[in-house]
Amino acid sequence: MSVIGFDIGNVNCVIAAAKRGGIDVLLNDEAKRESPAVVSFGDKQRFLGSAGAAFATANPKSTISQIKRLIGRQYKEPSVQEELKLLPFVTSEGPRGGILIELEYMKEKLTFTPVEILGMLFKHLKQIAEKNLESAVLDCVIGIPSYFTDLQRREYLDASYIAGLNTLMLMHDGTAIALGYGMYKTDLSNKGPTIVVFVDIGHCDTQVTVAAFEQGGMKVLSHASDPNLGGRDFDEVLFKHFADKFKEQYNIDVYSNPRACIRLRASCEKLKKVLSANTEAPLSIECLIEDKDVRGIITREEFENLSRELLERVGHPCIKAVNESGINLKKIYTIELVGSGSRVPAITKILTALFHKEPTRTLNASECVARGCALRCAMLSPTQQVRDYEVQDCFPYSIGARLDEGDNIKYRTITAIPKCSPFPVSETFTHIADTTFCFHISYINETDLPAGVSPKVGHFMMGPSHTSGAEKAKVLVKVVLNKHGIFEITFATVLEDERPSHKNVRLHSKKTLANKRTSNIAFSDNLDAATTKDELVKAQVREQKLLEQDKKVEQTKDQRNTLESFVYDTRSKLQNAYKKFVTELENEGITKSLQETEDWLYEDSDDECDEQIYTGKLEDLKKLIEPIENRYKGEKKVQATKPLLAMIEENRLVADSLPLENKMQLINACTEAEQYLSGHPPENYDPIGWSNFIKKTMGTFKRMCEEAIRPKLSIPKPVEPVYNKIKDENKAQATKTLLSMIEEYYCVADSLPHENKMKLINACTEVEQYLSGLSPDNFDQISWSNHINDTMGKFNRRCEEAIHYETSSPEHPETLESDRSCNNVDSQTEIPKDKKQTGKSVDGNRTGNSMDGNRTGKPVERNQTGKPVESDGNRTGKPVERNQTGKPVERNQTGKAVERNQTSKLVKQDQTGKPVKQDQTGKPVKPDQSRKPVDVSQDQTSKPVKQDQPVKTDQTSKPVNVGQADEPIDSEQMDIPDPMQIDGGCIPL
CATH class of the missing domain: 3.90.640.10 (ATPase, substrate binding domain, subdomain 4)
Structure with missing residues (x-):
């Protein structure tokens, strides 16, 4: 439940709410932070807030404003009469001397009290708060001027009761400002209290508050005001x-x-x-x-x-507040100036001269009271959690009690509540009486009150009191100044076991009342000019009836506007959207009905028409237009459905070109979409809803079709590792290296495009199947190792082809050479058994030939890196010799290699075969004799290496003597089995 703070100004009202993020000021229907404090009565409804202010100029006598100046006042007070001269509405004296406001509403002359008008305003502000917060509003704190009397405070509570609010506290404006200032002040001094003077110049009054701030709390020292300066x-x-x-x-x-x-x-x-x-x-x-x-x-x-x-x-209340607080001007930290009337530059000059400090404006001048009230409400409400911060306020008046004893009329006066006392506060005192007696409560110093205000608060009747044997009784009375600043008597009791004192009236502390036998006595209150409970109930019922009437008028206006809008919209649709769906006869009939309705709205209808009449005419027009609207909606739905139906038909055609499993899945998706569409009749949707439904269905169907069209990956069954069948540990270790390579390429396949992924998985699968068909026992250790190494080389090349394979422009000449050789195979050539059954070679080559076969069918010669050696293309079939840059080596007639320069001319060579340096004319350049030739065949120790031995370098680029290296192995001496004799074929790579 939300907690609210209200600042009811003389002209404008501000609403603040406590939220998790802090205190926010709520906006009214016009998105403004301030709402006019105006209630205006029209012919059939009320206008409150901004609407009432707009109506004030047109009907000033029925518009009530500045109601704050009339609350709790007597009609005959001189200041009230001066106030009424400024107001345009008619007033009269009430039954108990109060003020009655006379006006005409719904052709009747009515009278309202200021409490009822203020209750209407509270109700309006409550509705604004509930609309903003989207929750019920009950608890609130209301800001009031510090000079308000007991009666004015009671009437504020009565007005909030009429509006259905639970007022947790009536808070002085100056205290609310000080709370909003001190709660968020972090630079307070730790040496002592920080004294701040708050000067609030409002629309109709000026209030000054002196407060002391410390870490974790604040205390109000004094209040002073001028109620007639604003x-x-x-x-x-x-x-x-x-x-x-x-x-x-x-x-x-x-x-x-x-x-x-x-x-x-x-x-x-x-x-x-x-x-x-x-x-x-x-x-x-x-x-x-x-x-x-x-x-x-x-x-x-x-x-x-x-x-x-x-x-x-302006300076009078400032001086009074400082004097009553007992603070020296030098100890004042700053002067905070707020209020809507504080913008006059001359006021700032006066305050600067008075306090010898220029006033500051760190607070929002118009919203600070409402913010402080909302913050105090959050501190008092059990539904909110706020950090501990002590707030101690003081009462600006002193209250006294005068006692009389029935017919004897012996008056005795005591001070019940001293001036500037912290409140809430309670006091107890005794009185000697043998009959009924009366307490007359009033303000002691009338000069502290606003001019013309009566000092009387009320009187309380006590007794009769009866004691056991004593002629006179000692009566104990407890008085309280509650949190609202309202005086109350909570109980009265008789003390029987103590002798009467010489003084009839005496204040007591709680300790002196211990161990006393007591008996309660009855008492009744009679507060001057206060609203009775019966009057409050009647006012609450009256407010509810006025509220229902306002709602009824607003609903009627809304229905009239709806009918008027329907007439214009339908006429426009007949000329545009509905044009091809309406016949000429229908068009004439509907147009005539629309014109008759429009004429009735502007000529025959009056304020006497209620909501039902407008609703009936609207329903009649809707019945005329309904058939045409159904045709239009049906066409819109058909157009919205066409893209989905076209998508279903298109995917049915695509299904014929897919494999069986994908085809069935796609057909099922199309069938499900058709069934889902047939299960949702278009009649249950409006055109916009149907269009959204179709778009959502199309999105779901599209994802189903993409899933169905996507190729299915066939995961091969796991093959039992070959090394599990090998008893020889050395053979098993050689095989594990190949299997590790297969496992690595399986992992690489997951990150490749689909086609490359399939080729790589097929290569791995075929090698595993080939290995599982071998019998290691038919090989010795060396033969098996060589066979595994050869298989690894060919498997590695095929995997590289799969990784870098591109369908549009193949980059691997080996694959292209194999593909071309497939076209040159003689049809009479005998094909191995495996090729006849599968149409592919055993090694899985796409060409259908052995991977190591060239166009002639002979084995392809390969170099040490495993790449095929290019031939010169002549009849000799000799391999093409290339230099380090990859270019073919050109030789002369003697067989020596020939070099060419950048212009493609032959480079001259000396006897040793080295190129001869030439000048620009082409003549040889003599070498510099001063430079010694560097022997490139030197090791790191700069010692020459014998030239009769070839120089060989290791991985560290150091020359290695070939004679000291391991002797190369002669392949003819190795016992390598013929690949064609191993399990009926060559390695399938």
Whole structure:
């Protein structure tokens, strides 16, 4: 449940809510942070907040504003009479001396109390909060001026009760500002309390609060105020100035026209804001009275001279608050200036001269009270968790109690609550009485109260009291100043076991009351001008009826707007979207009905029509247009379904070219899509919903088809490792190396494209199958090792071909050579048995020939790296000799190698075969005799190597003597079996 803080200003209201991220100010229906404190009554409904402010100019006598100035006041108070002169609505005296507001609503003359109007405003603000927070709002803290009396505080609670709010606390505006300031202040001094003075100049009053801050808490030291000094008083100075000026210049009386007064006051308020930033400001109002346009101009200096008396009063509450707090001016840390009326530059100058410090504006001038109230509500609410922060407020008045004893009328006065006492607070005192007696509660110092306010709070009747044997009884009374600042008597009891004191009235502490025998006595309260419980219940019922009437009117307006919109939309559709779906006869009939409905809306309908009449006419029009709309929707659905049906048909055609397993899966997907589509009738969807349904179905069907078309990988069955069948450990170790290579290529296959992956897996599978068909016992150790090494080389080459295979442009000449040799095979050539059955060679070559066969069918000669040796293409079939750069070696007639330069000319050589250096003319250049030839056949020790022995280098590039190296093995001496005699064929690579 949300917790809320309300700041009910004289003109505007602010709502703040405590959330996890902090305190937020809520927006009204117009997305504004401030809502006007206005309630306006129309002919059939009320307009509250922003709507009421817009209605105020048109109907000023039925618009109630500045209700804060009338709460808890008596009609005959002089200050109230001055206040009513500024308000356009009619008022009268109530039954207990209060104020009644008279107005006309729904052709009836009604009267409302200020409490009821304030309850309407609270209800409106509650609705705004619930709409923003999307949850129920119950707990709240309401900001009030510190100068409010007991009766004004009670009426605020009554108004919140009418609105259905649970007010956790009525909080002084200055205390709320101080809480919002101190809660987030992190640079407070640890040496002692930090003293801050808060000056709040609102629309109608000025409040000053002195507070002391420490880490983890704050304490209010004093409150002072001027209830009749605010921003509107400066506006009134401008209003009187221009009203008198216009009367002299244009001969018009603004005071005689309430509407003109409202417009001129609004313009003066804007003019004051302009003067806060500029030294001169113009005023212009069109058609103020009798179609007369008025204009004027004023400077800031003139404005300050007109406001001199008001500016002098600004410092009075400041001095009073500082004196009551007992703080020296030098100990004040800063002065915080807030309030909507604080933007006058002259006010800042006065405060600077008074406190010898320039005021700061670190707080939001209009929202700080609501934020502090929301923060206090979060601290009091059990549903919120806030860090511990102690808040101690003080009461600005002293309350006394006067006692009398029935007919004797013996008055005795005591001070029940001293001034500036922290509250909530409770006190107990005793009184000697033998009959009933009465407590009269009132404020002691009337000068502290606003001018004209009655000091009476109420009176409480006690008794009769009866004791066992004693003629007079000692009565113990407990009084409380609760958290709202309201005076209460919680209980009264008789003490029987102590002799009467010489003094009839005495304050007691809790210790002196121990071990006393007591008996409670009855008491009743009679608060002056307070609203009774029955009146509150009636006001709550009345507010609920007014709220239902407002909802009914709003619903009727919405239905009328819906009917009007339907007429215009249907007429537009008949000319555009529905044009090819409606016949000429239908078009004429519907157009005629639409025109009749439009004429009825603007001519015959009136405010007496209710929601049902508009609903009936709307249903009649919908019945006429329904057949055409169904045709239009059906066509839209057919168009939306066509892409899905085309996709199904296309995939059925694709299925014929797929393998059997993929084909069946794709056909099943098409069938499921058709069945799913038939199970969802288009009649159950609107065109937009059907289009979204088709798009979603197409996406699902597309994924199913892609899954069906994707080739299936056939995972070969695992082959038993060959080394498990080999008894000789040396043979088994040689075989493990080949099997490890196969396992590595299996892993590499997972990261390749699909076609390369399949080729590599097939190569690995065929080698495993070939090895499983061999019998190691038919080989000796050397023959088996050589056979495994040869198989590894050929298997490695085939795997490299599979990895780098490309269908469009093959890069491997061996594969191309094999493919070309396949075309030249003689048809009469005898094909091995394995080739006849599979159409492929045993080694899995694509050409159908042996991998090592050339065009002539002879074995291909290979070099030491395993690559085939190119032939020169002549009849001799000699291999092509190439140099280190890969170019063919050219020889002369004597057989010596010949070199060519960049211009393709032959390079001259000396007798040793080395190229001869030539100049630009082609003549040989003599070598420099000073330079000694470097013998390249030297080792790292710079010792020459004998030239009769060839030089050979090892992996470290050191020359190695060939005579000292291992002798090469003669392949003819090795016992290598014929590959064609091994298990009926060559190695399948």
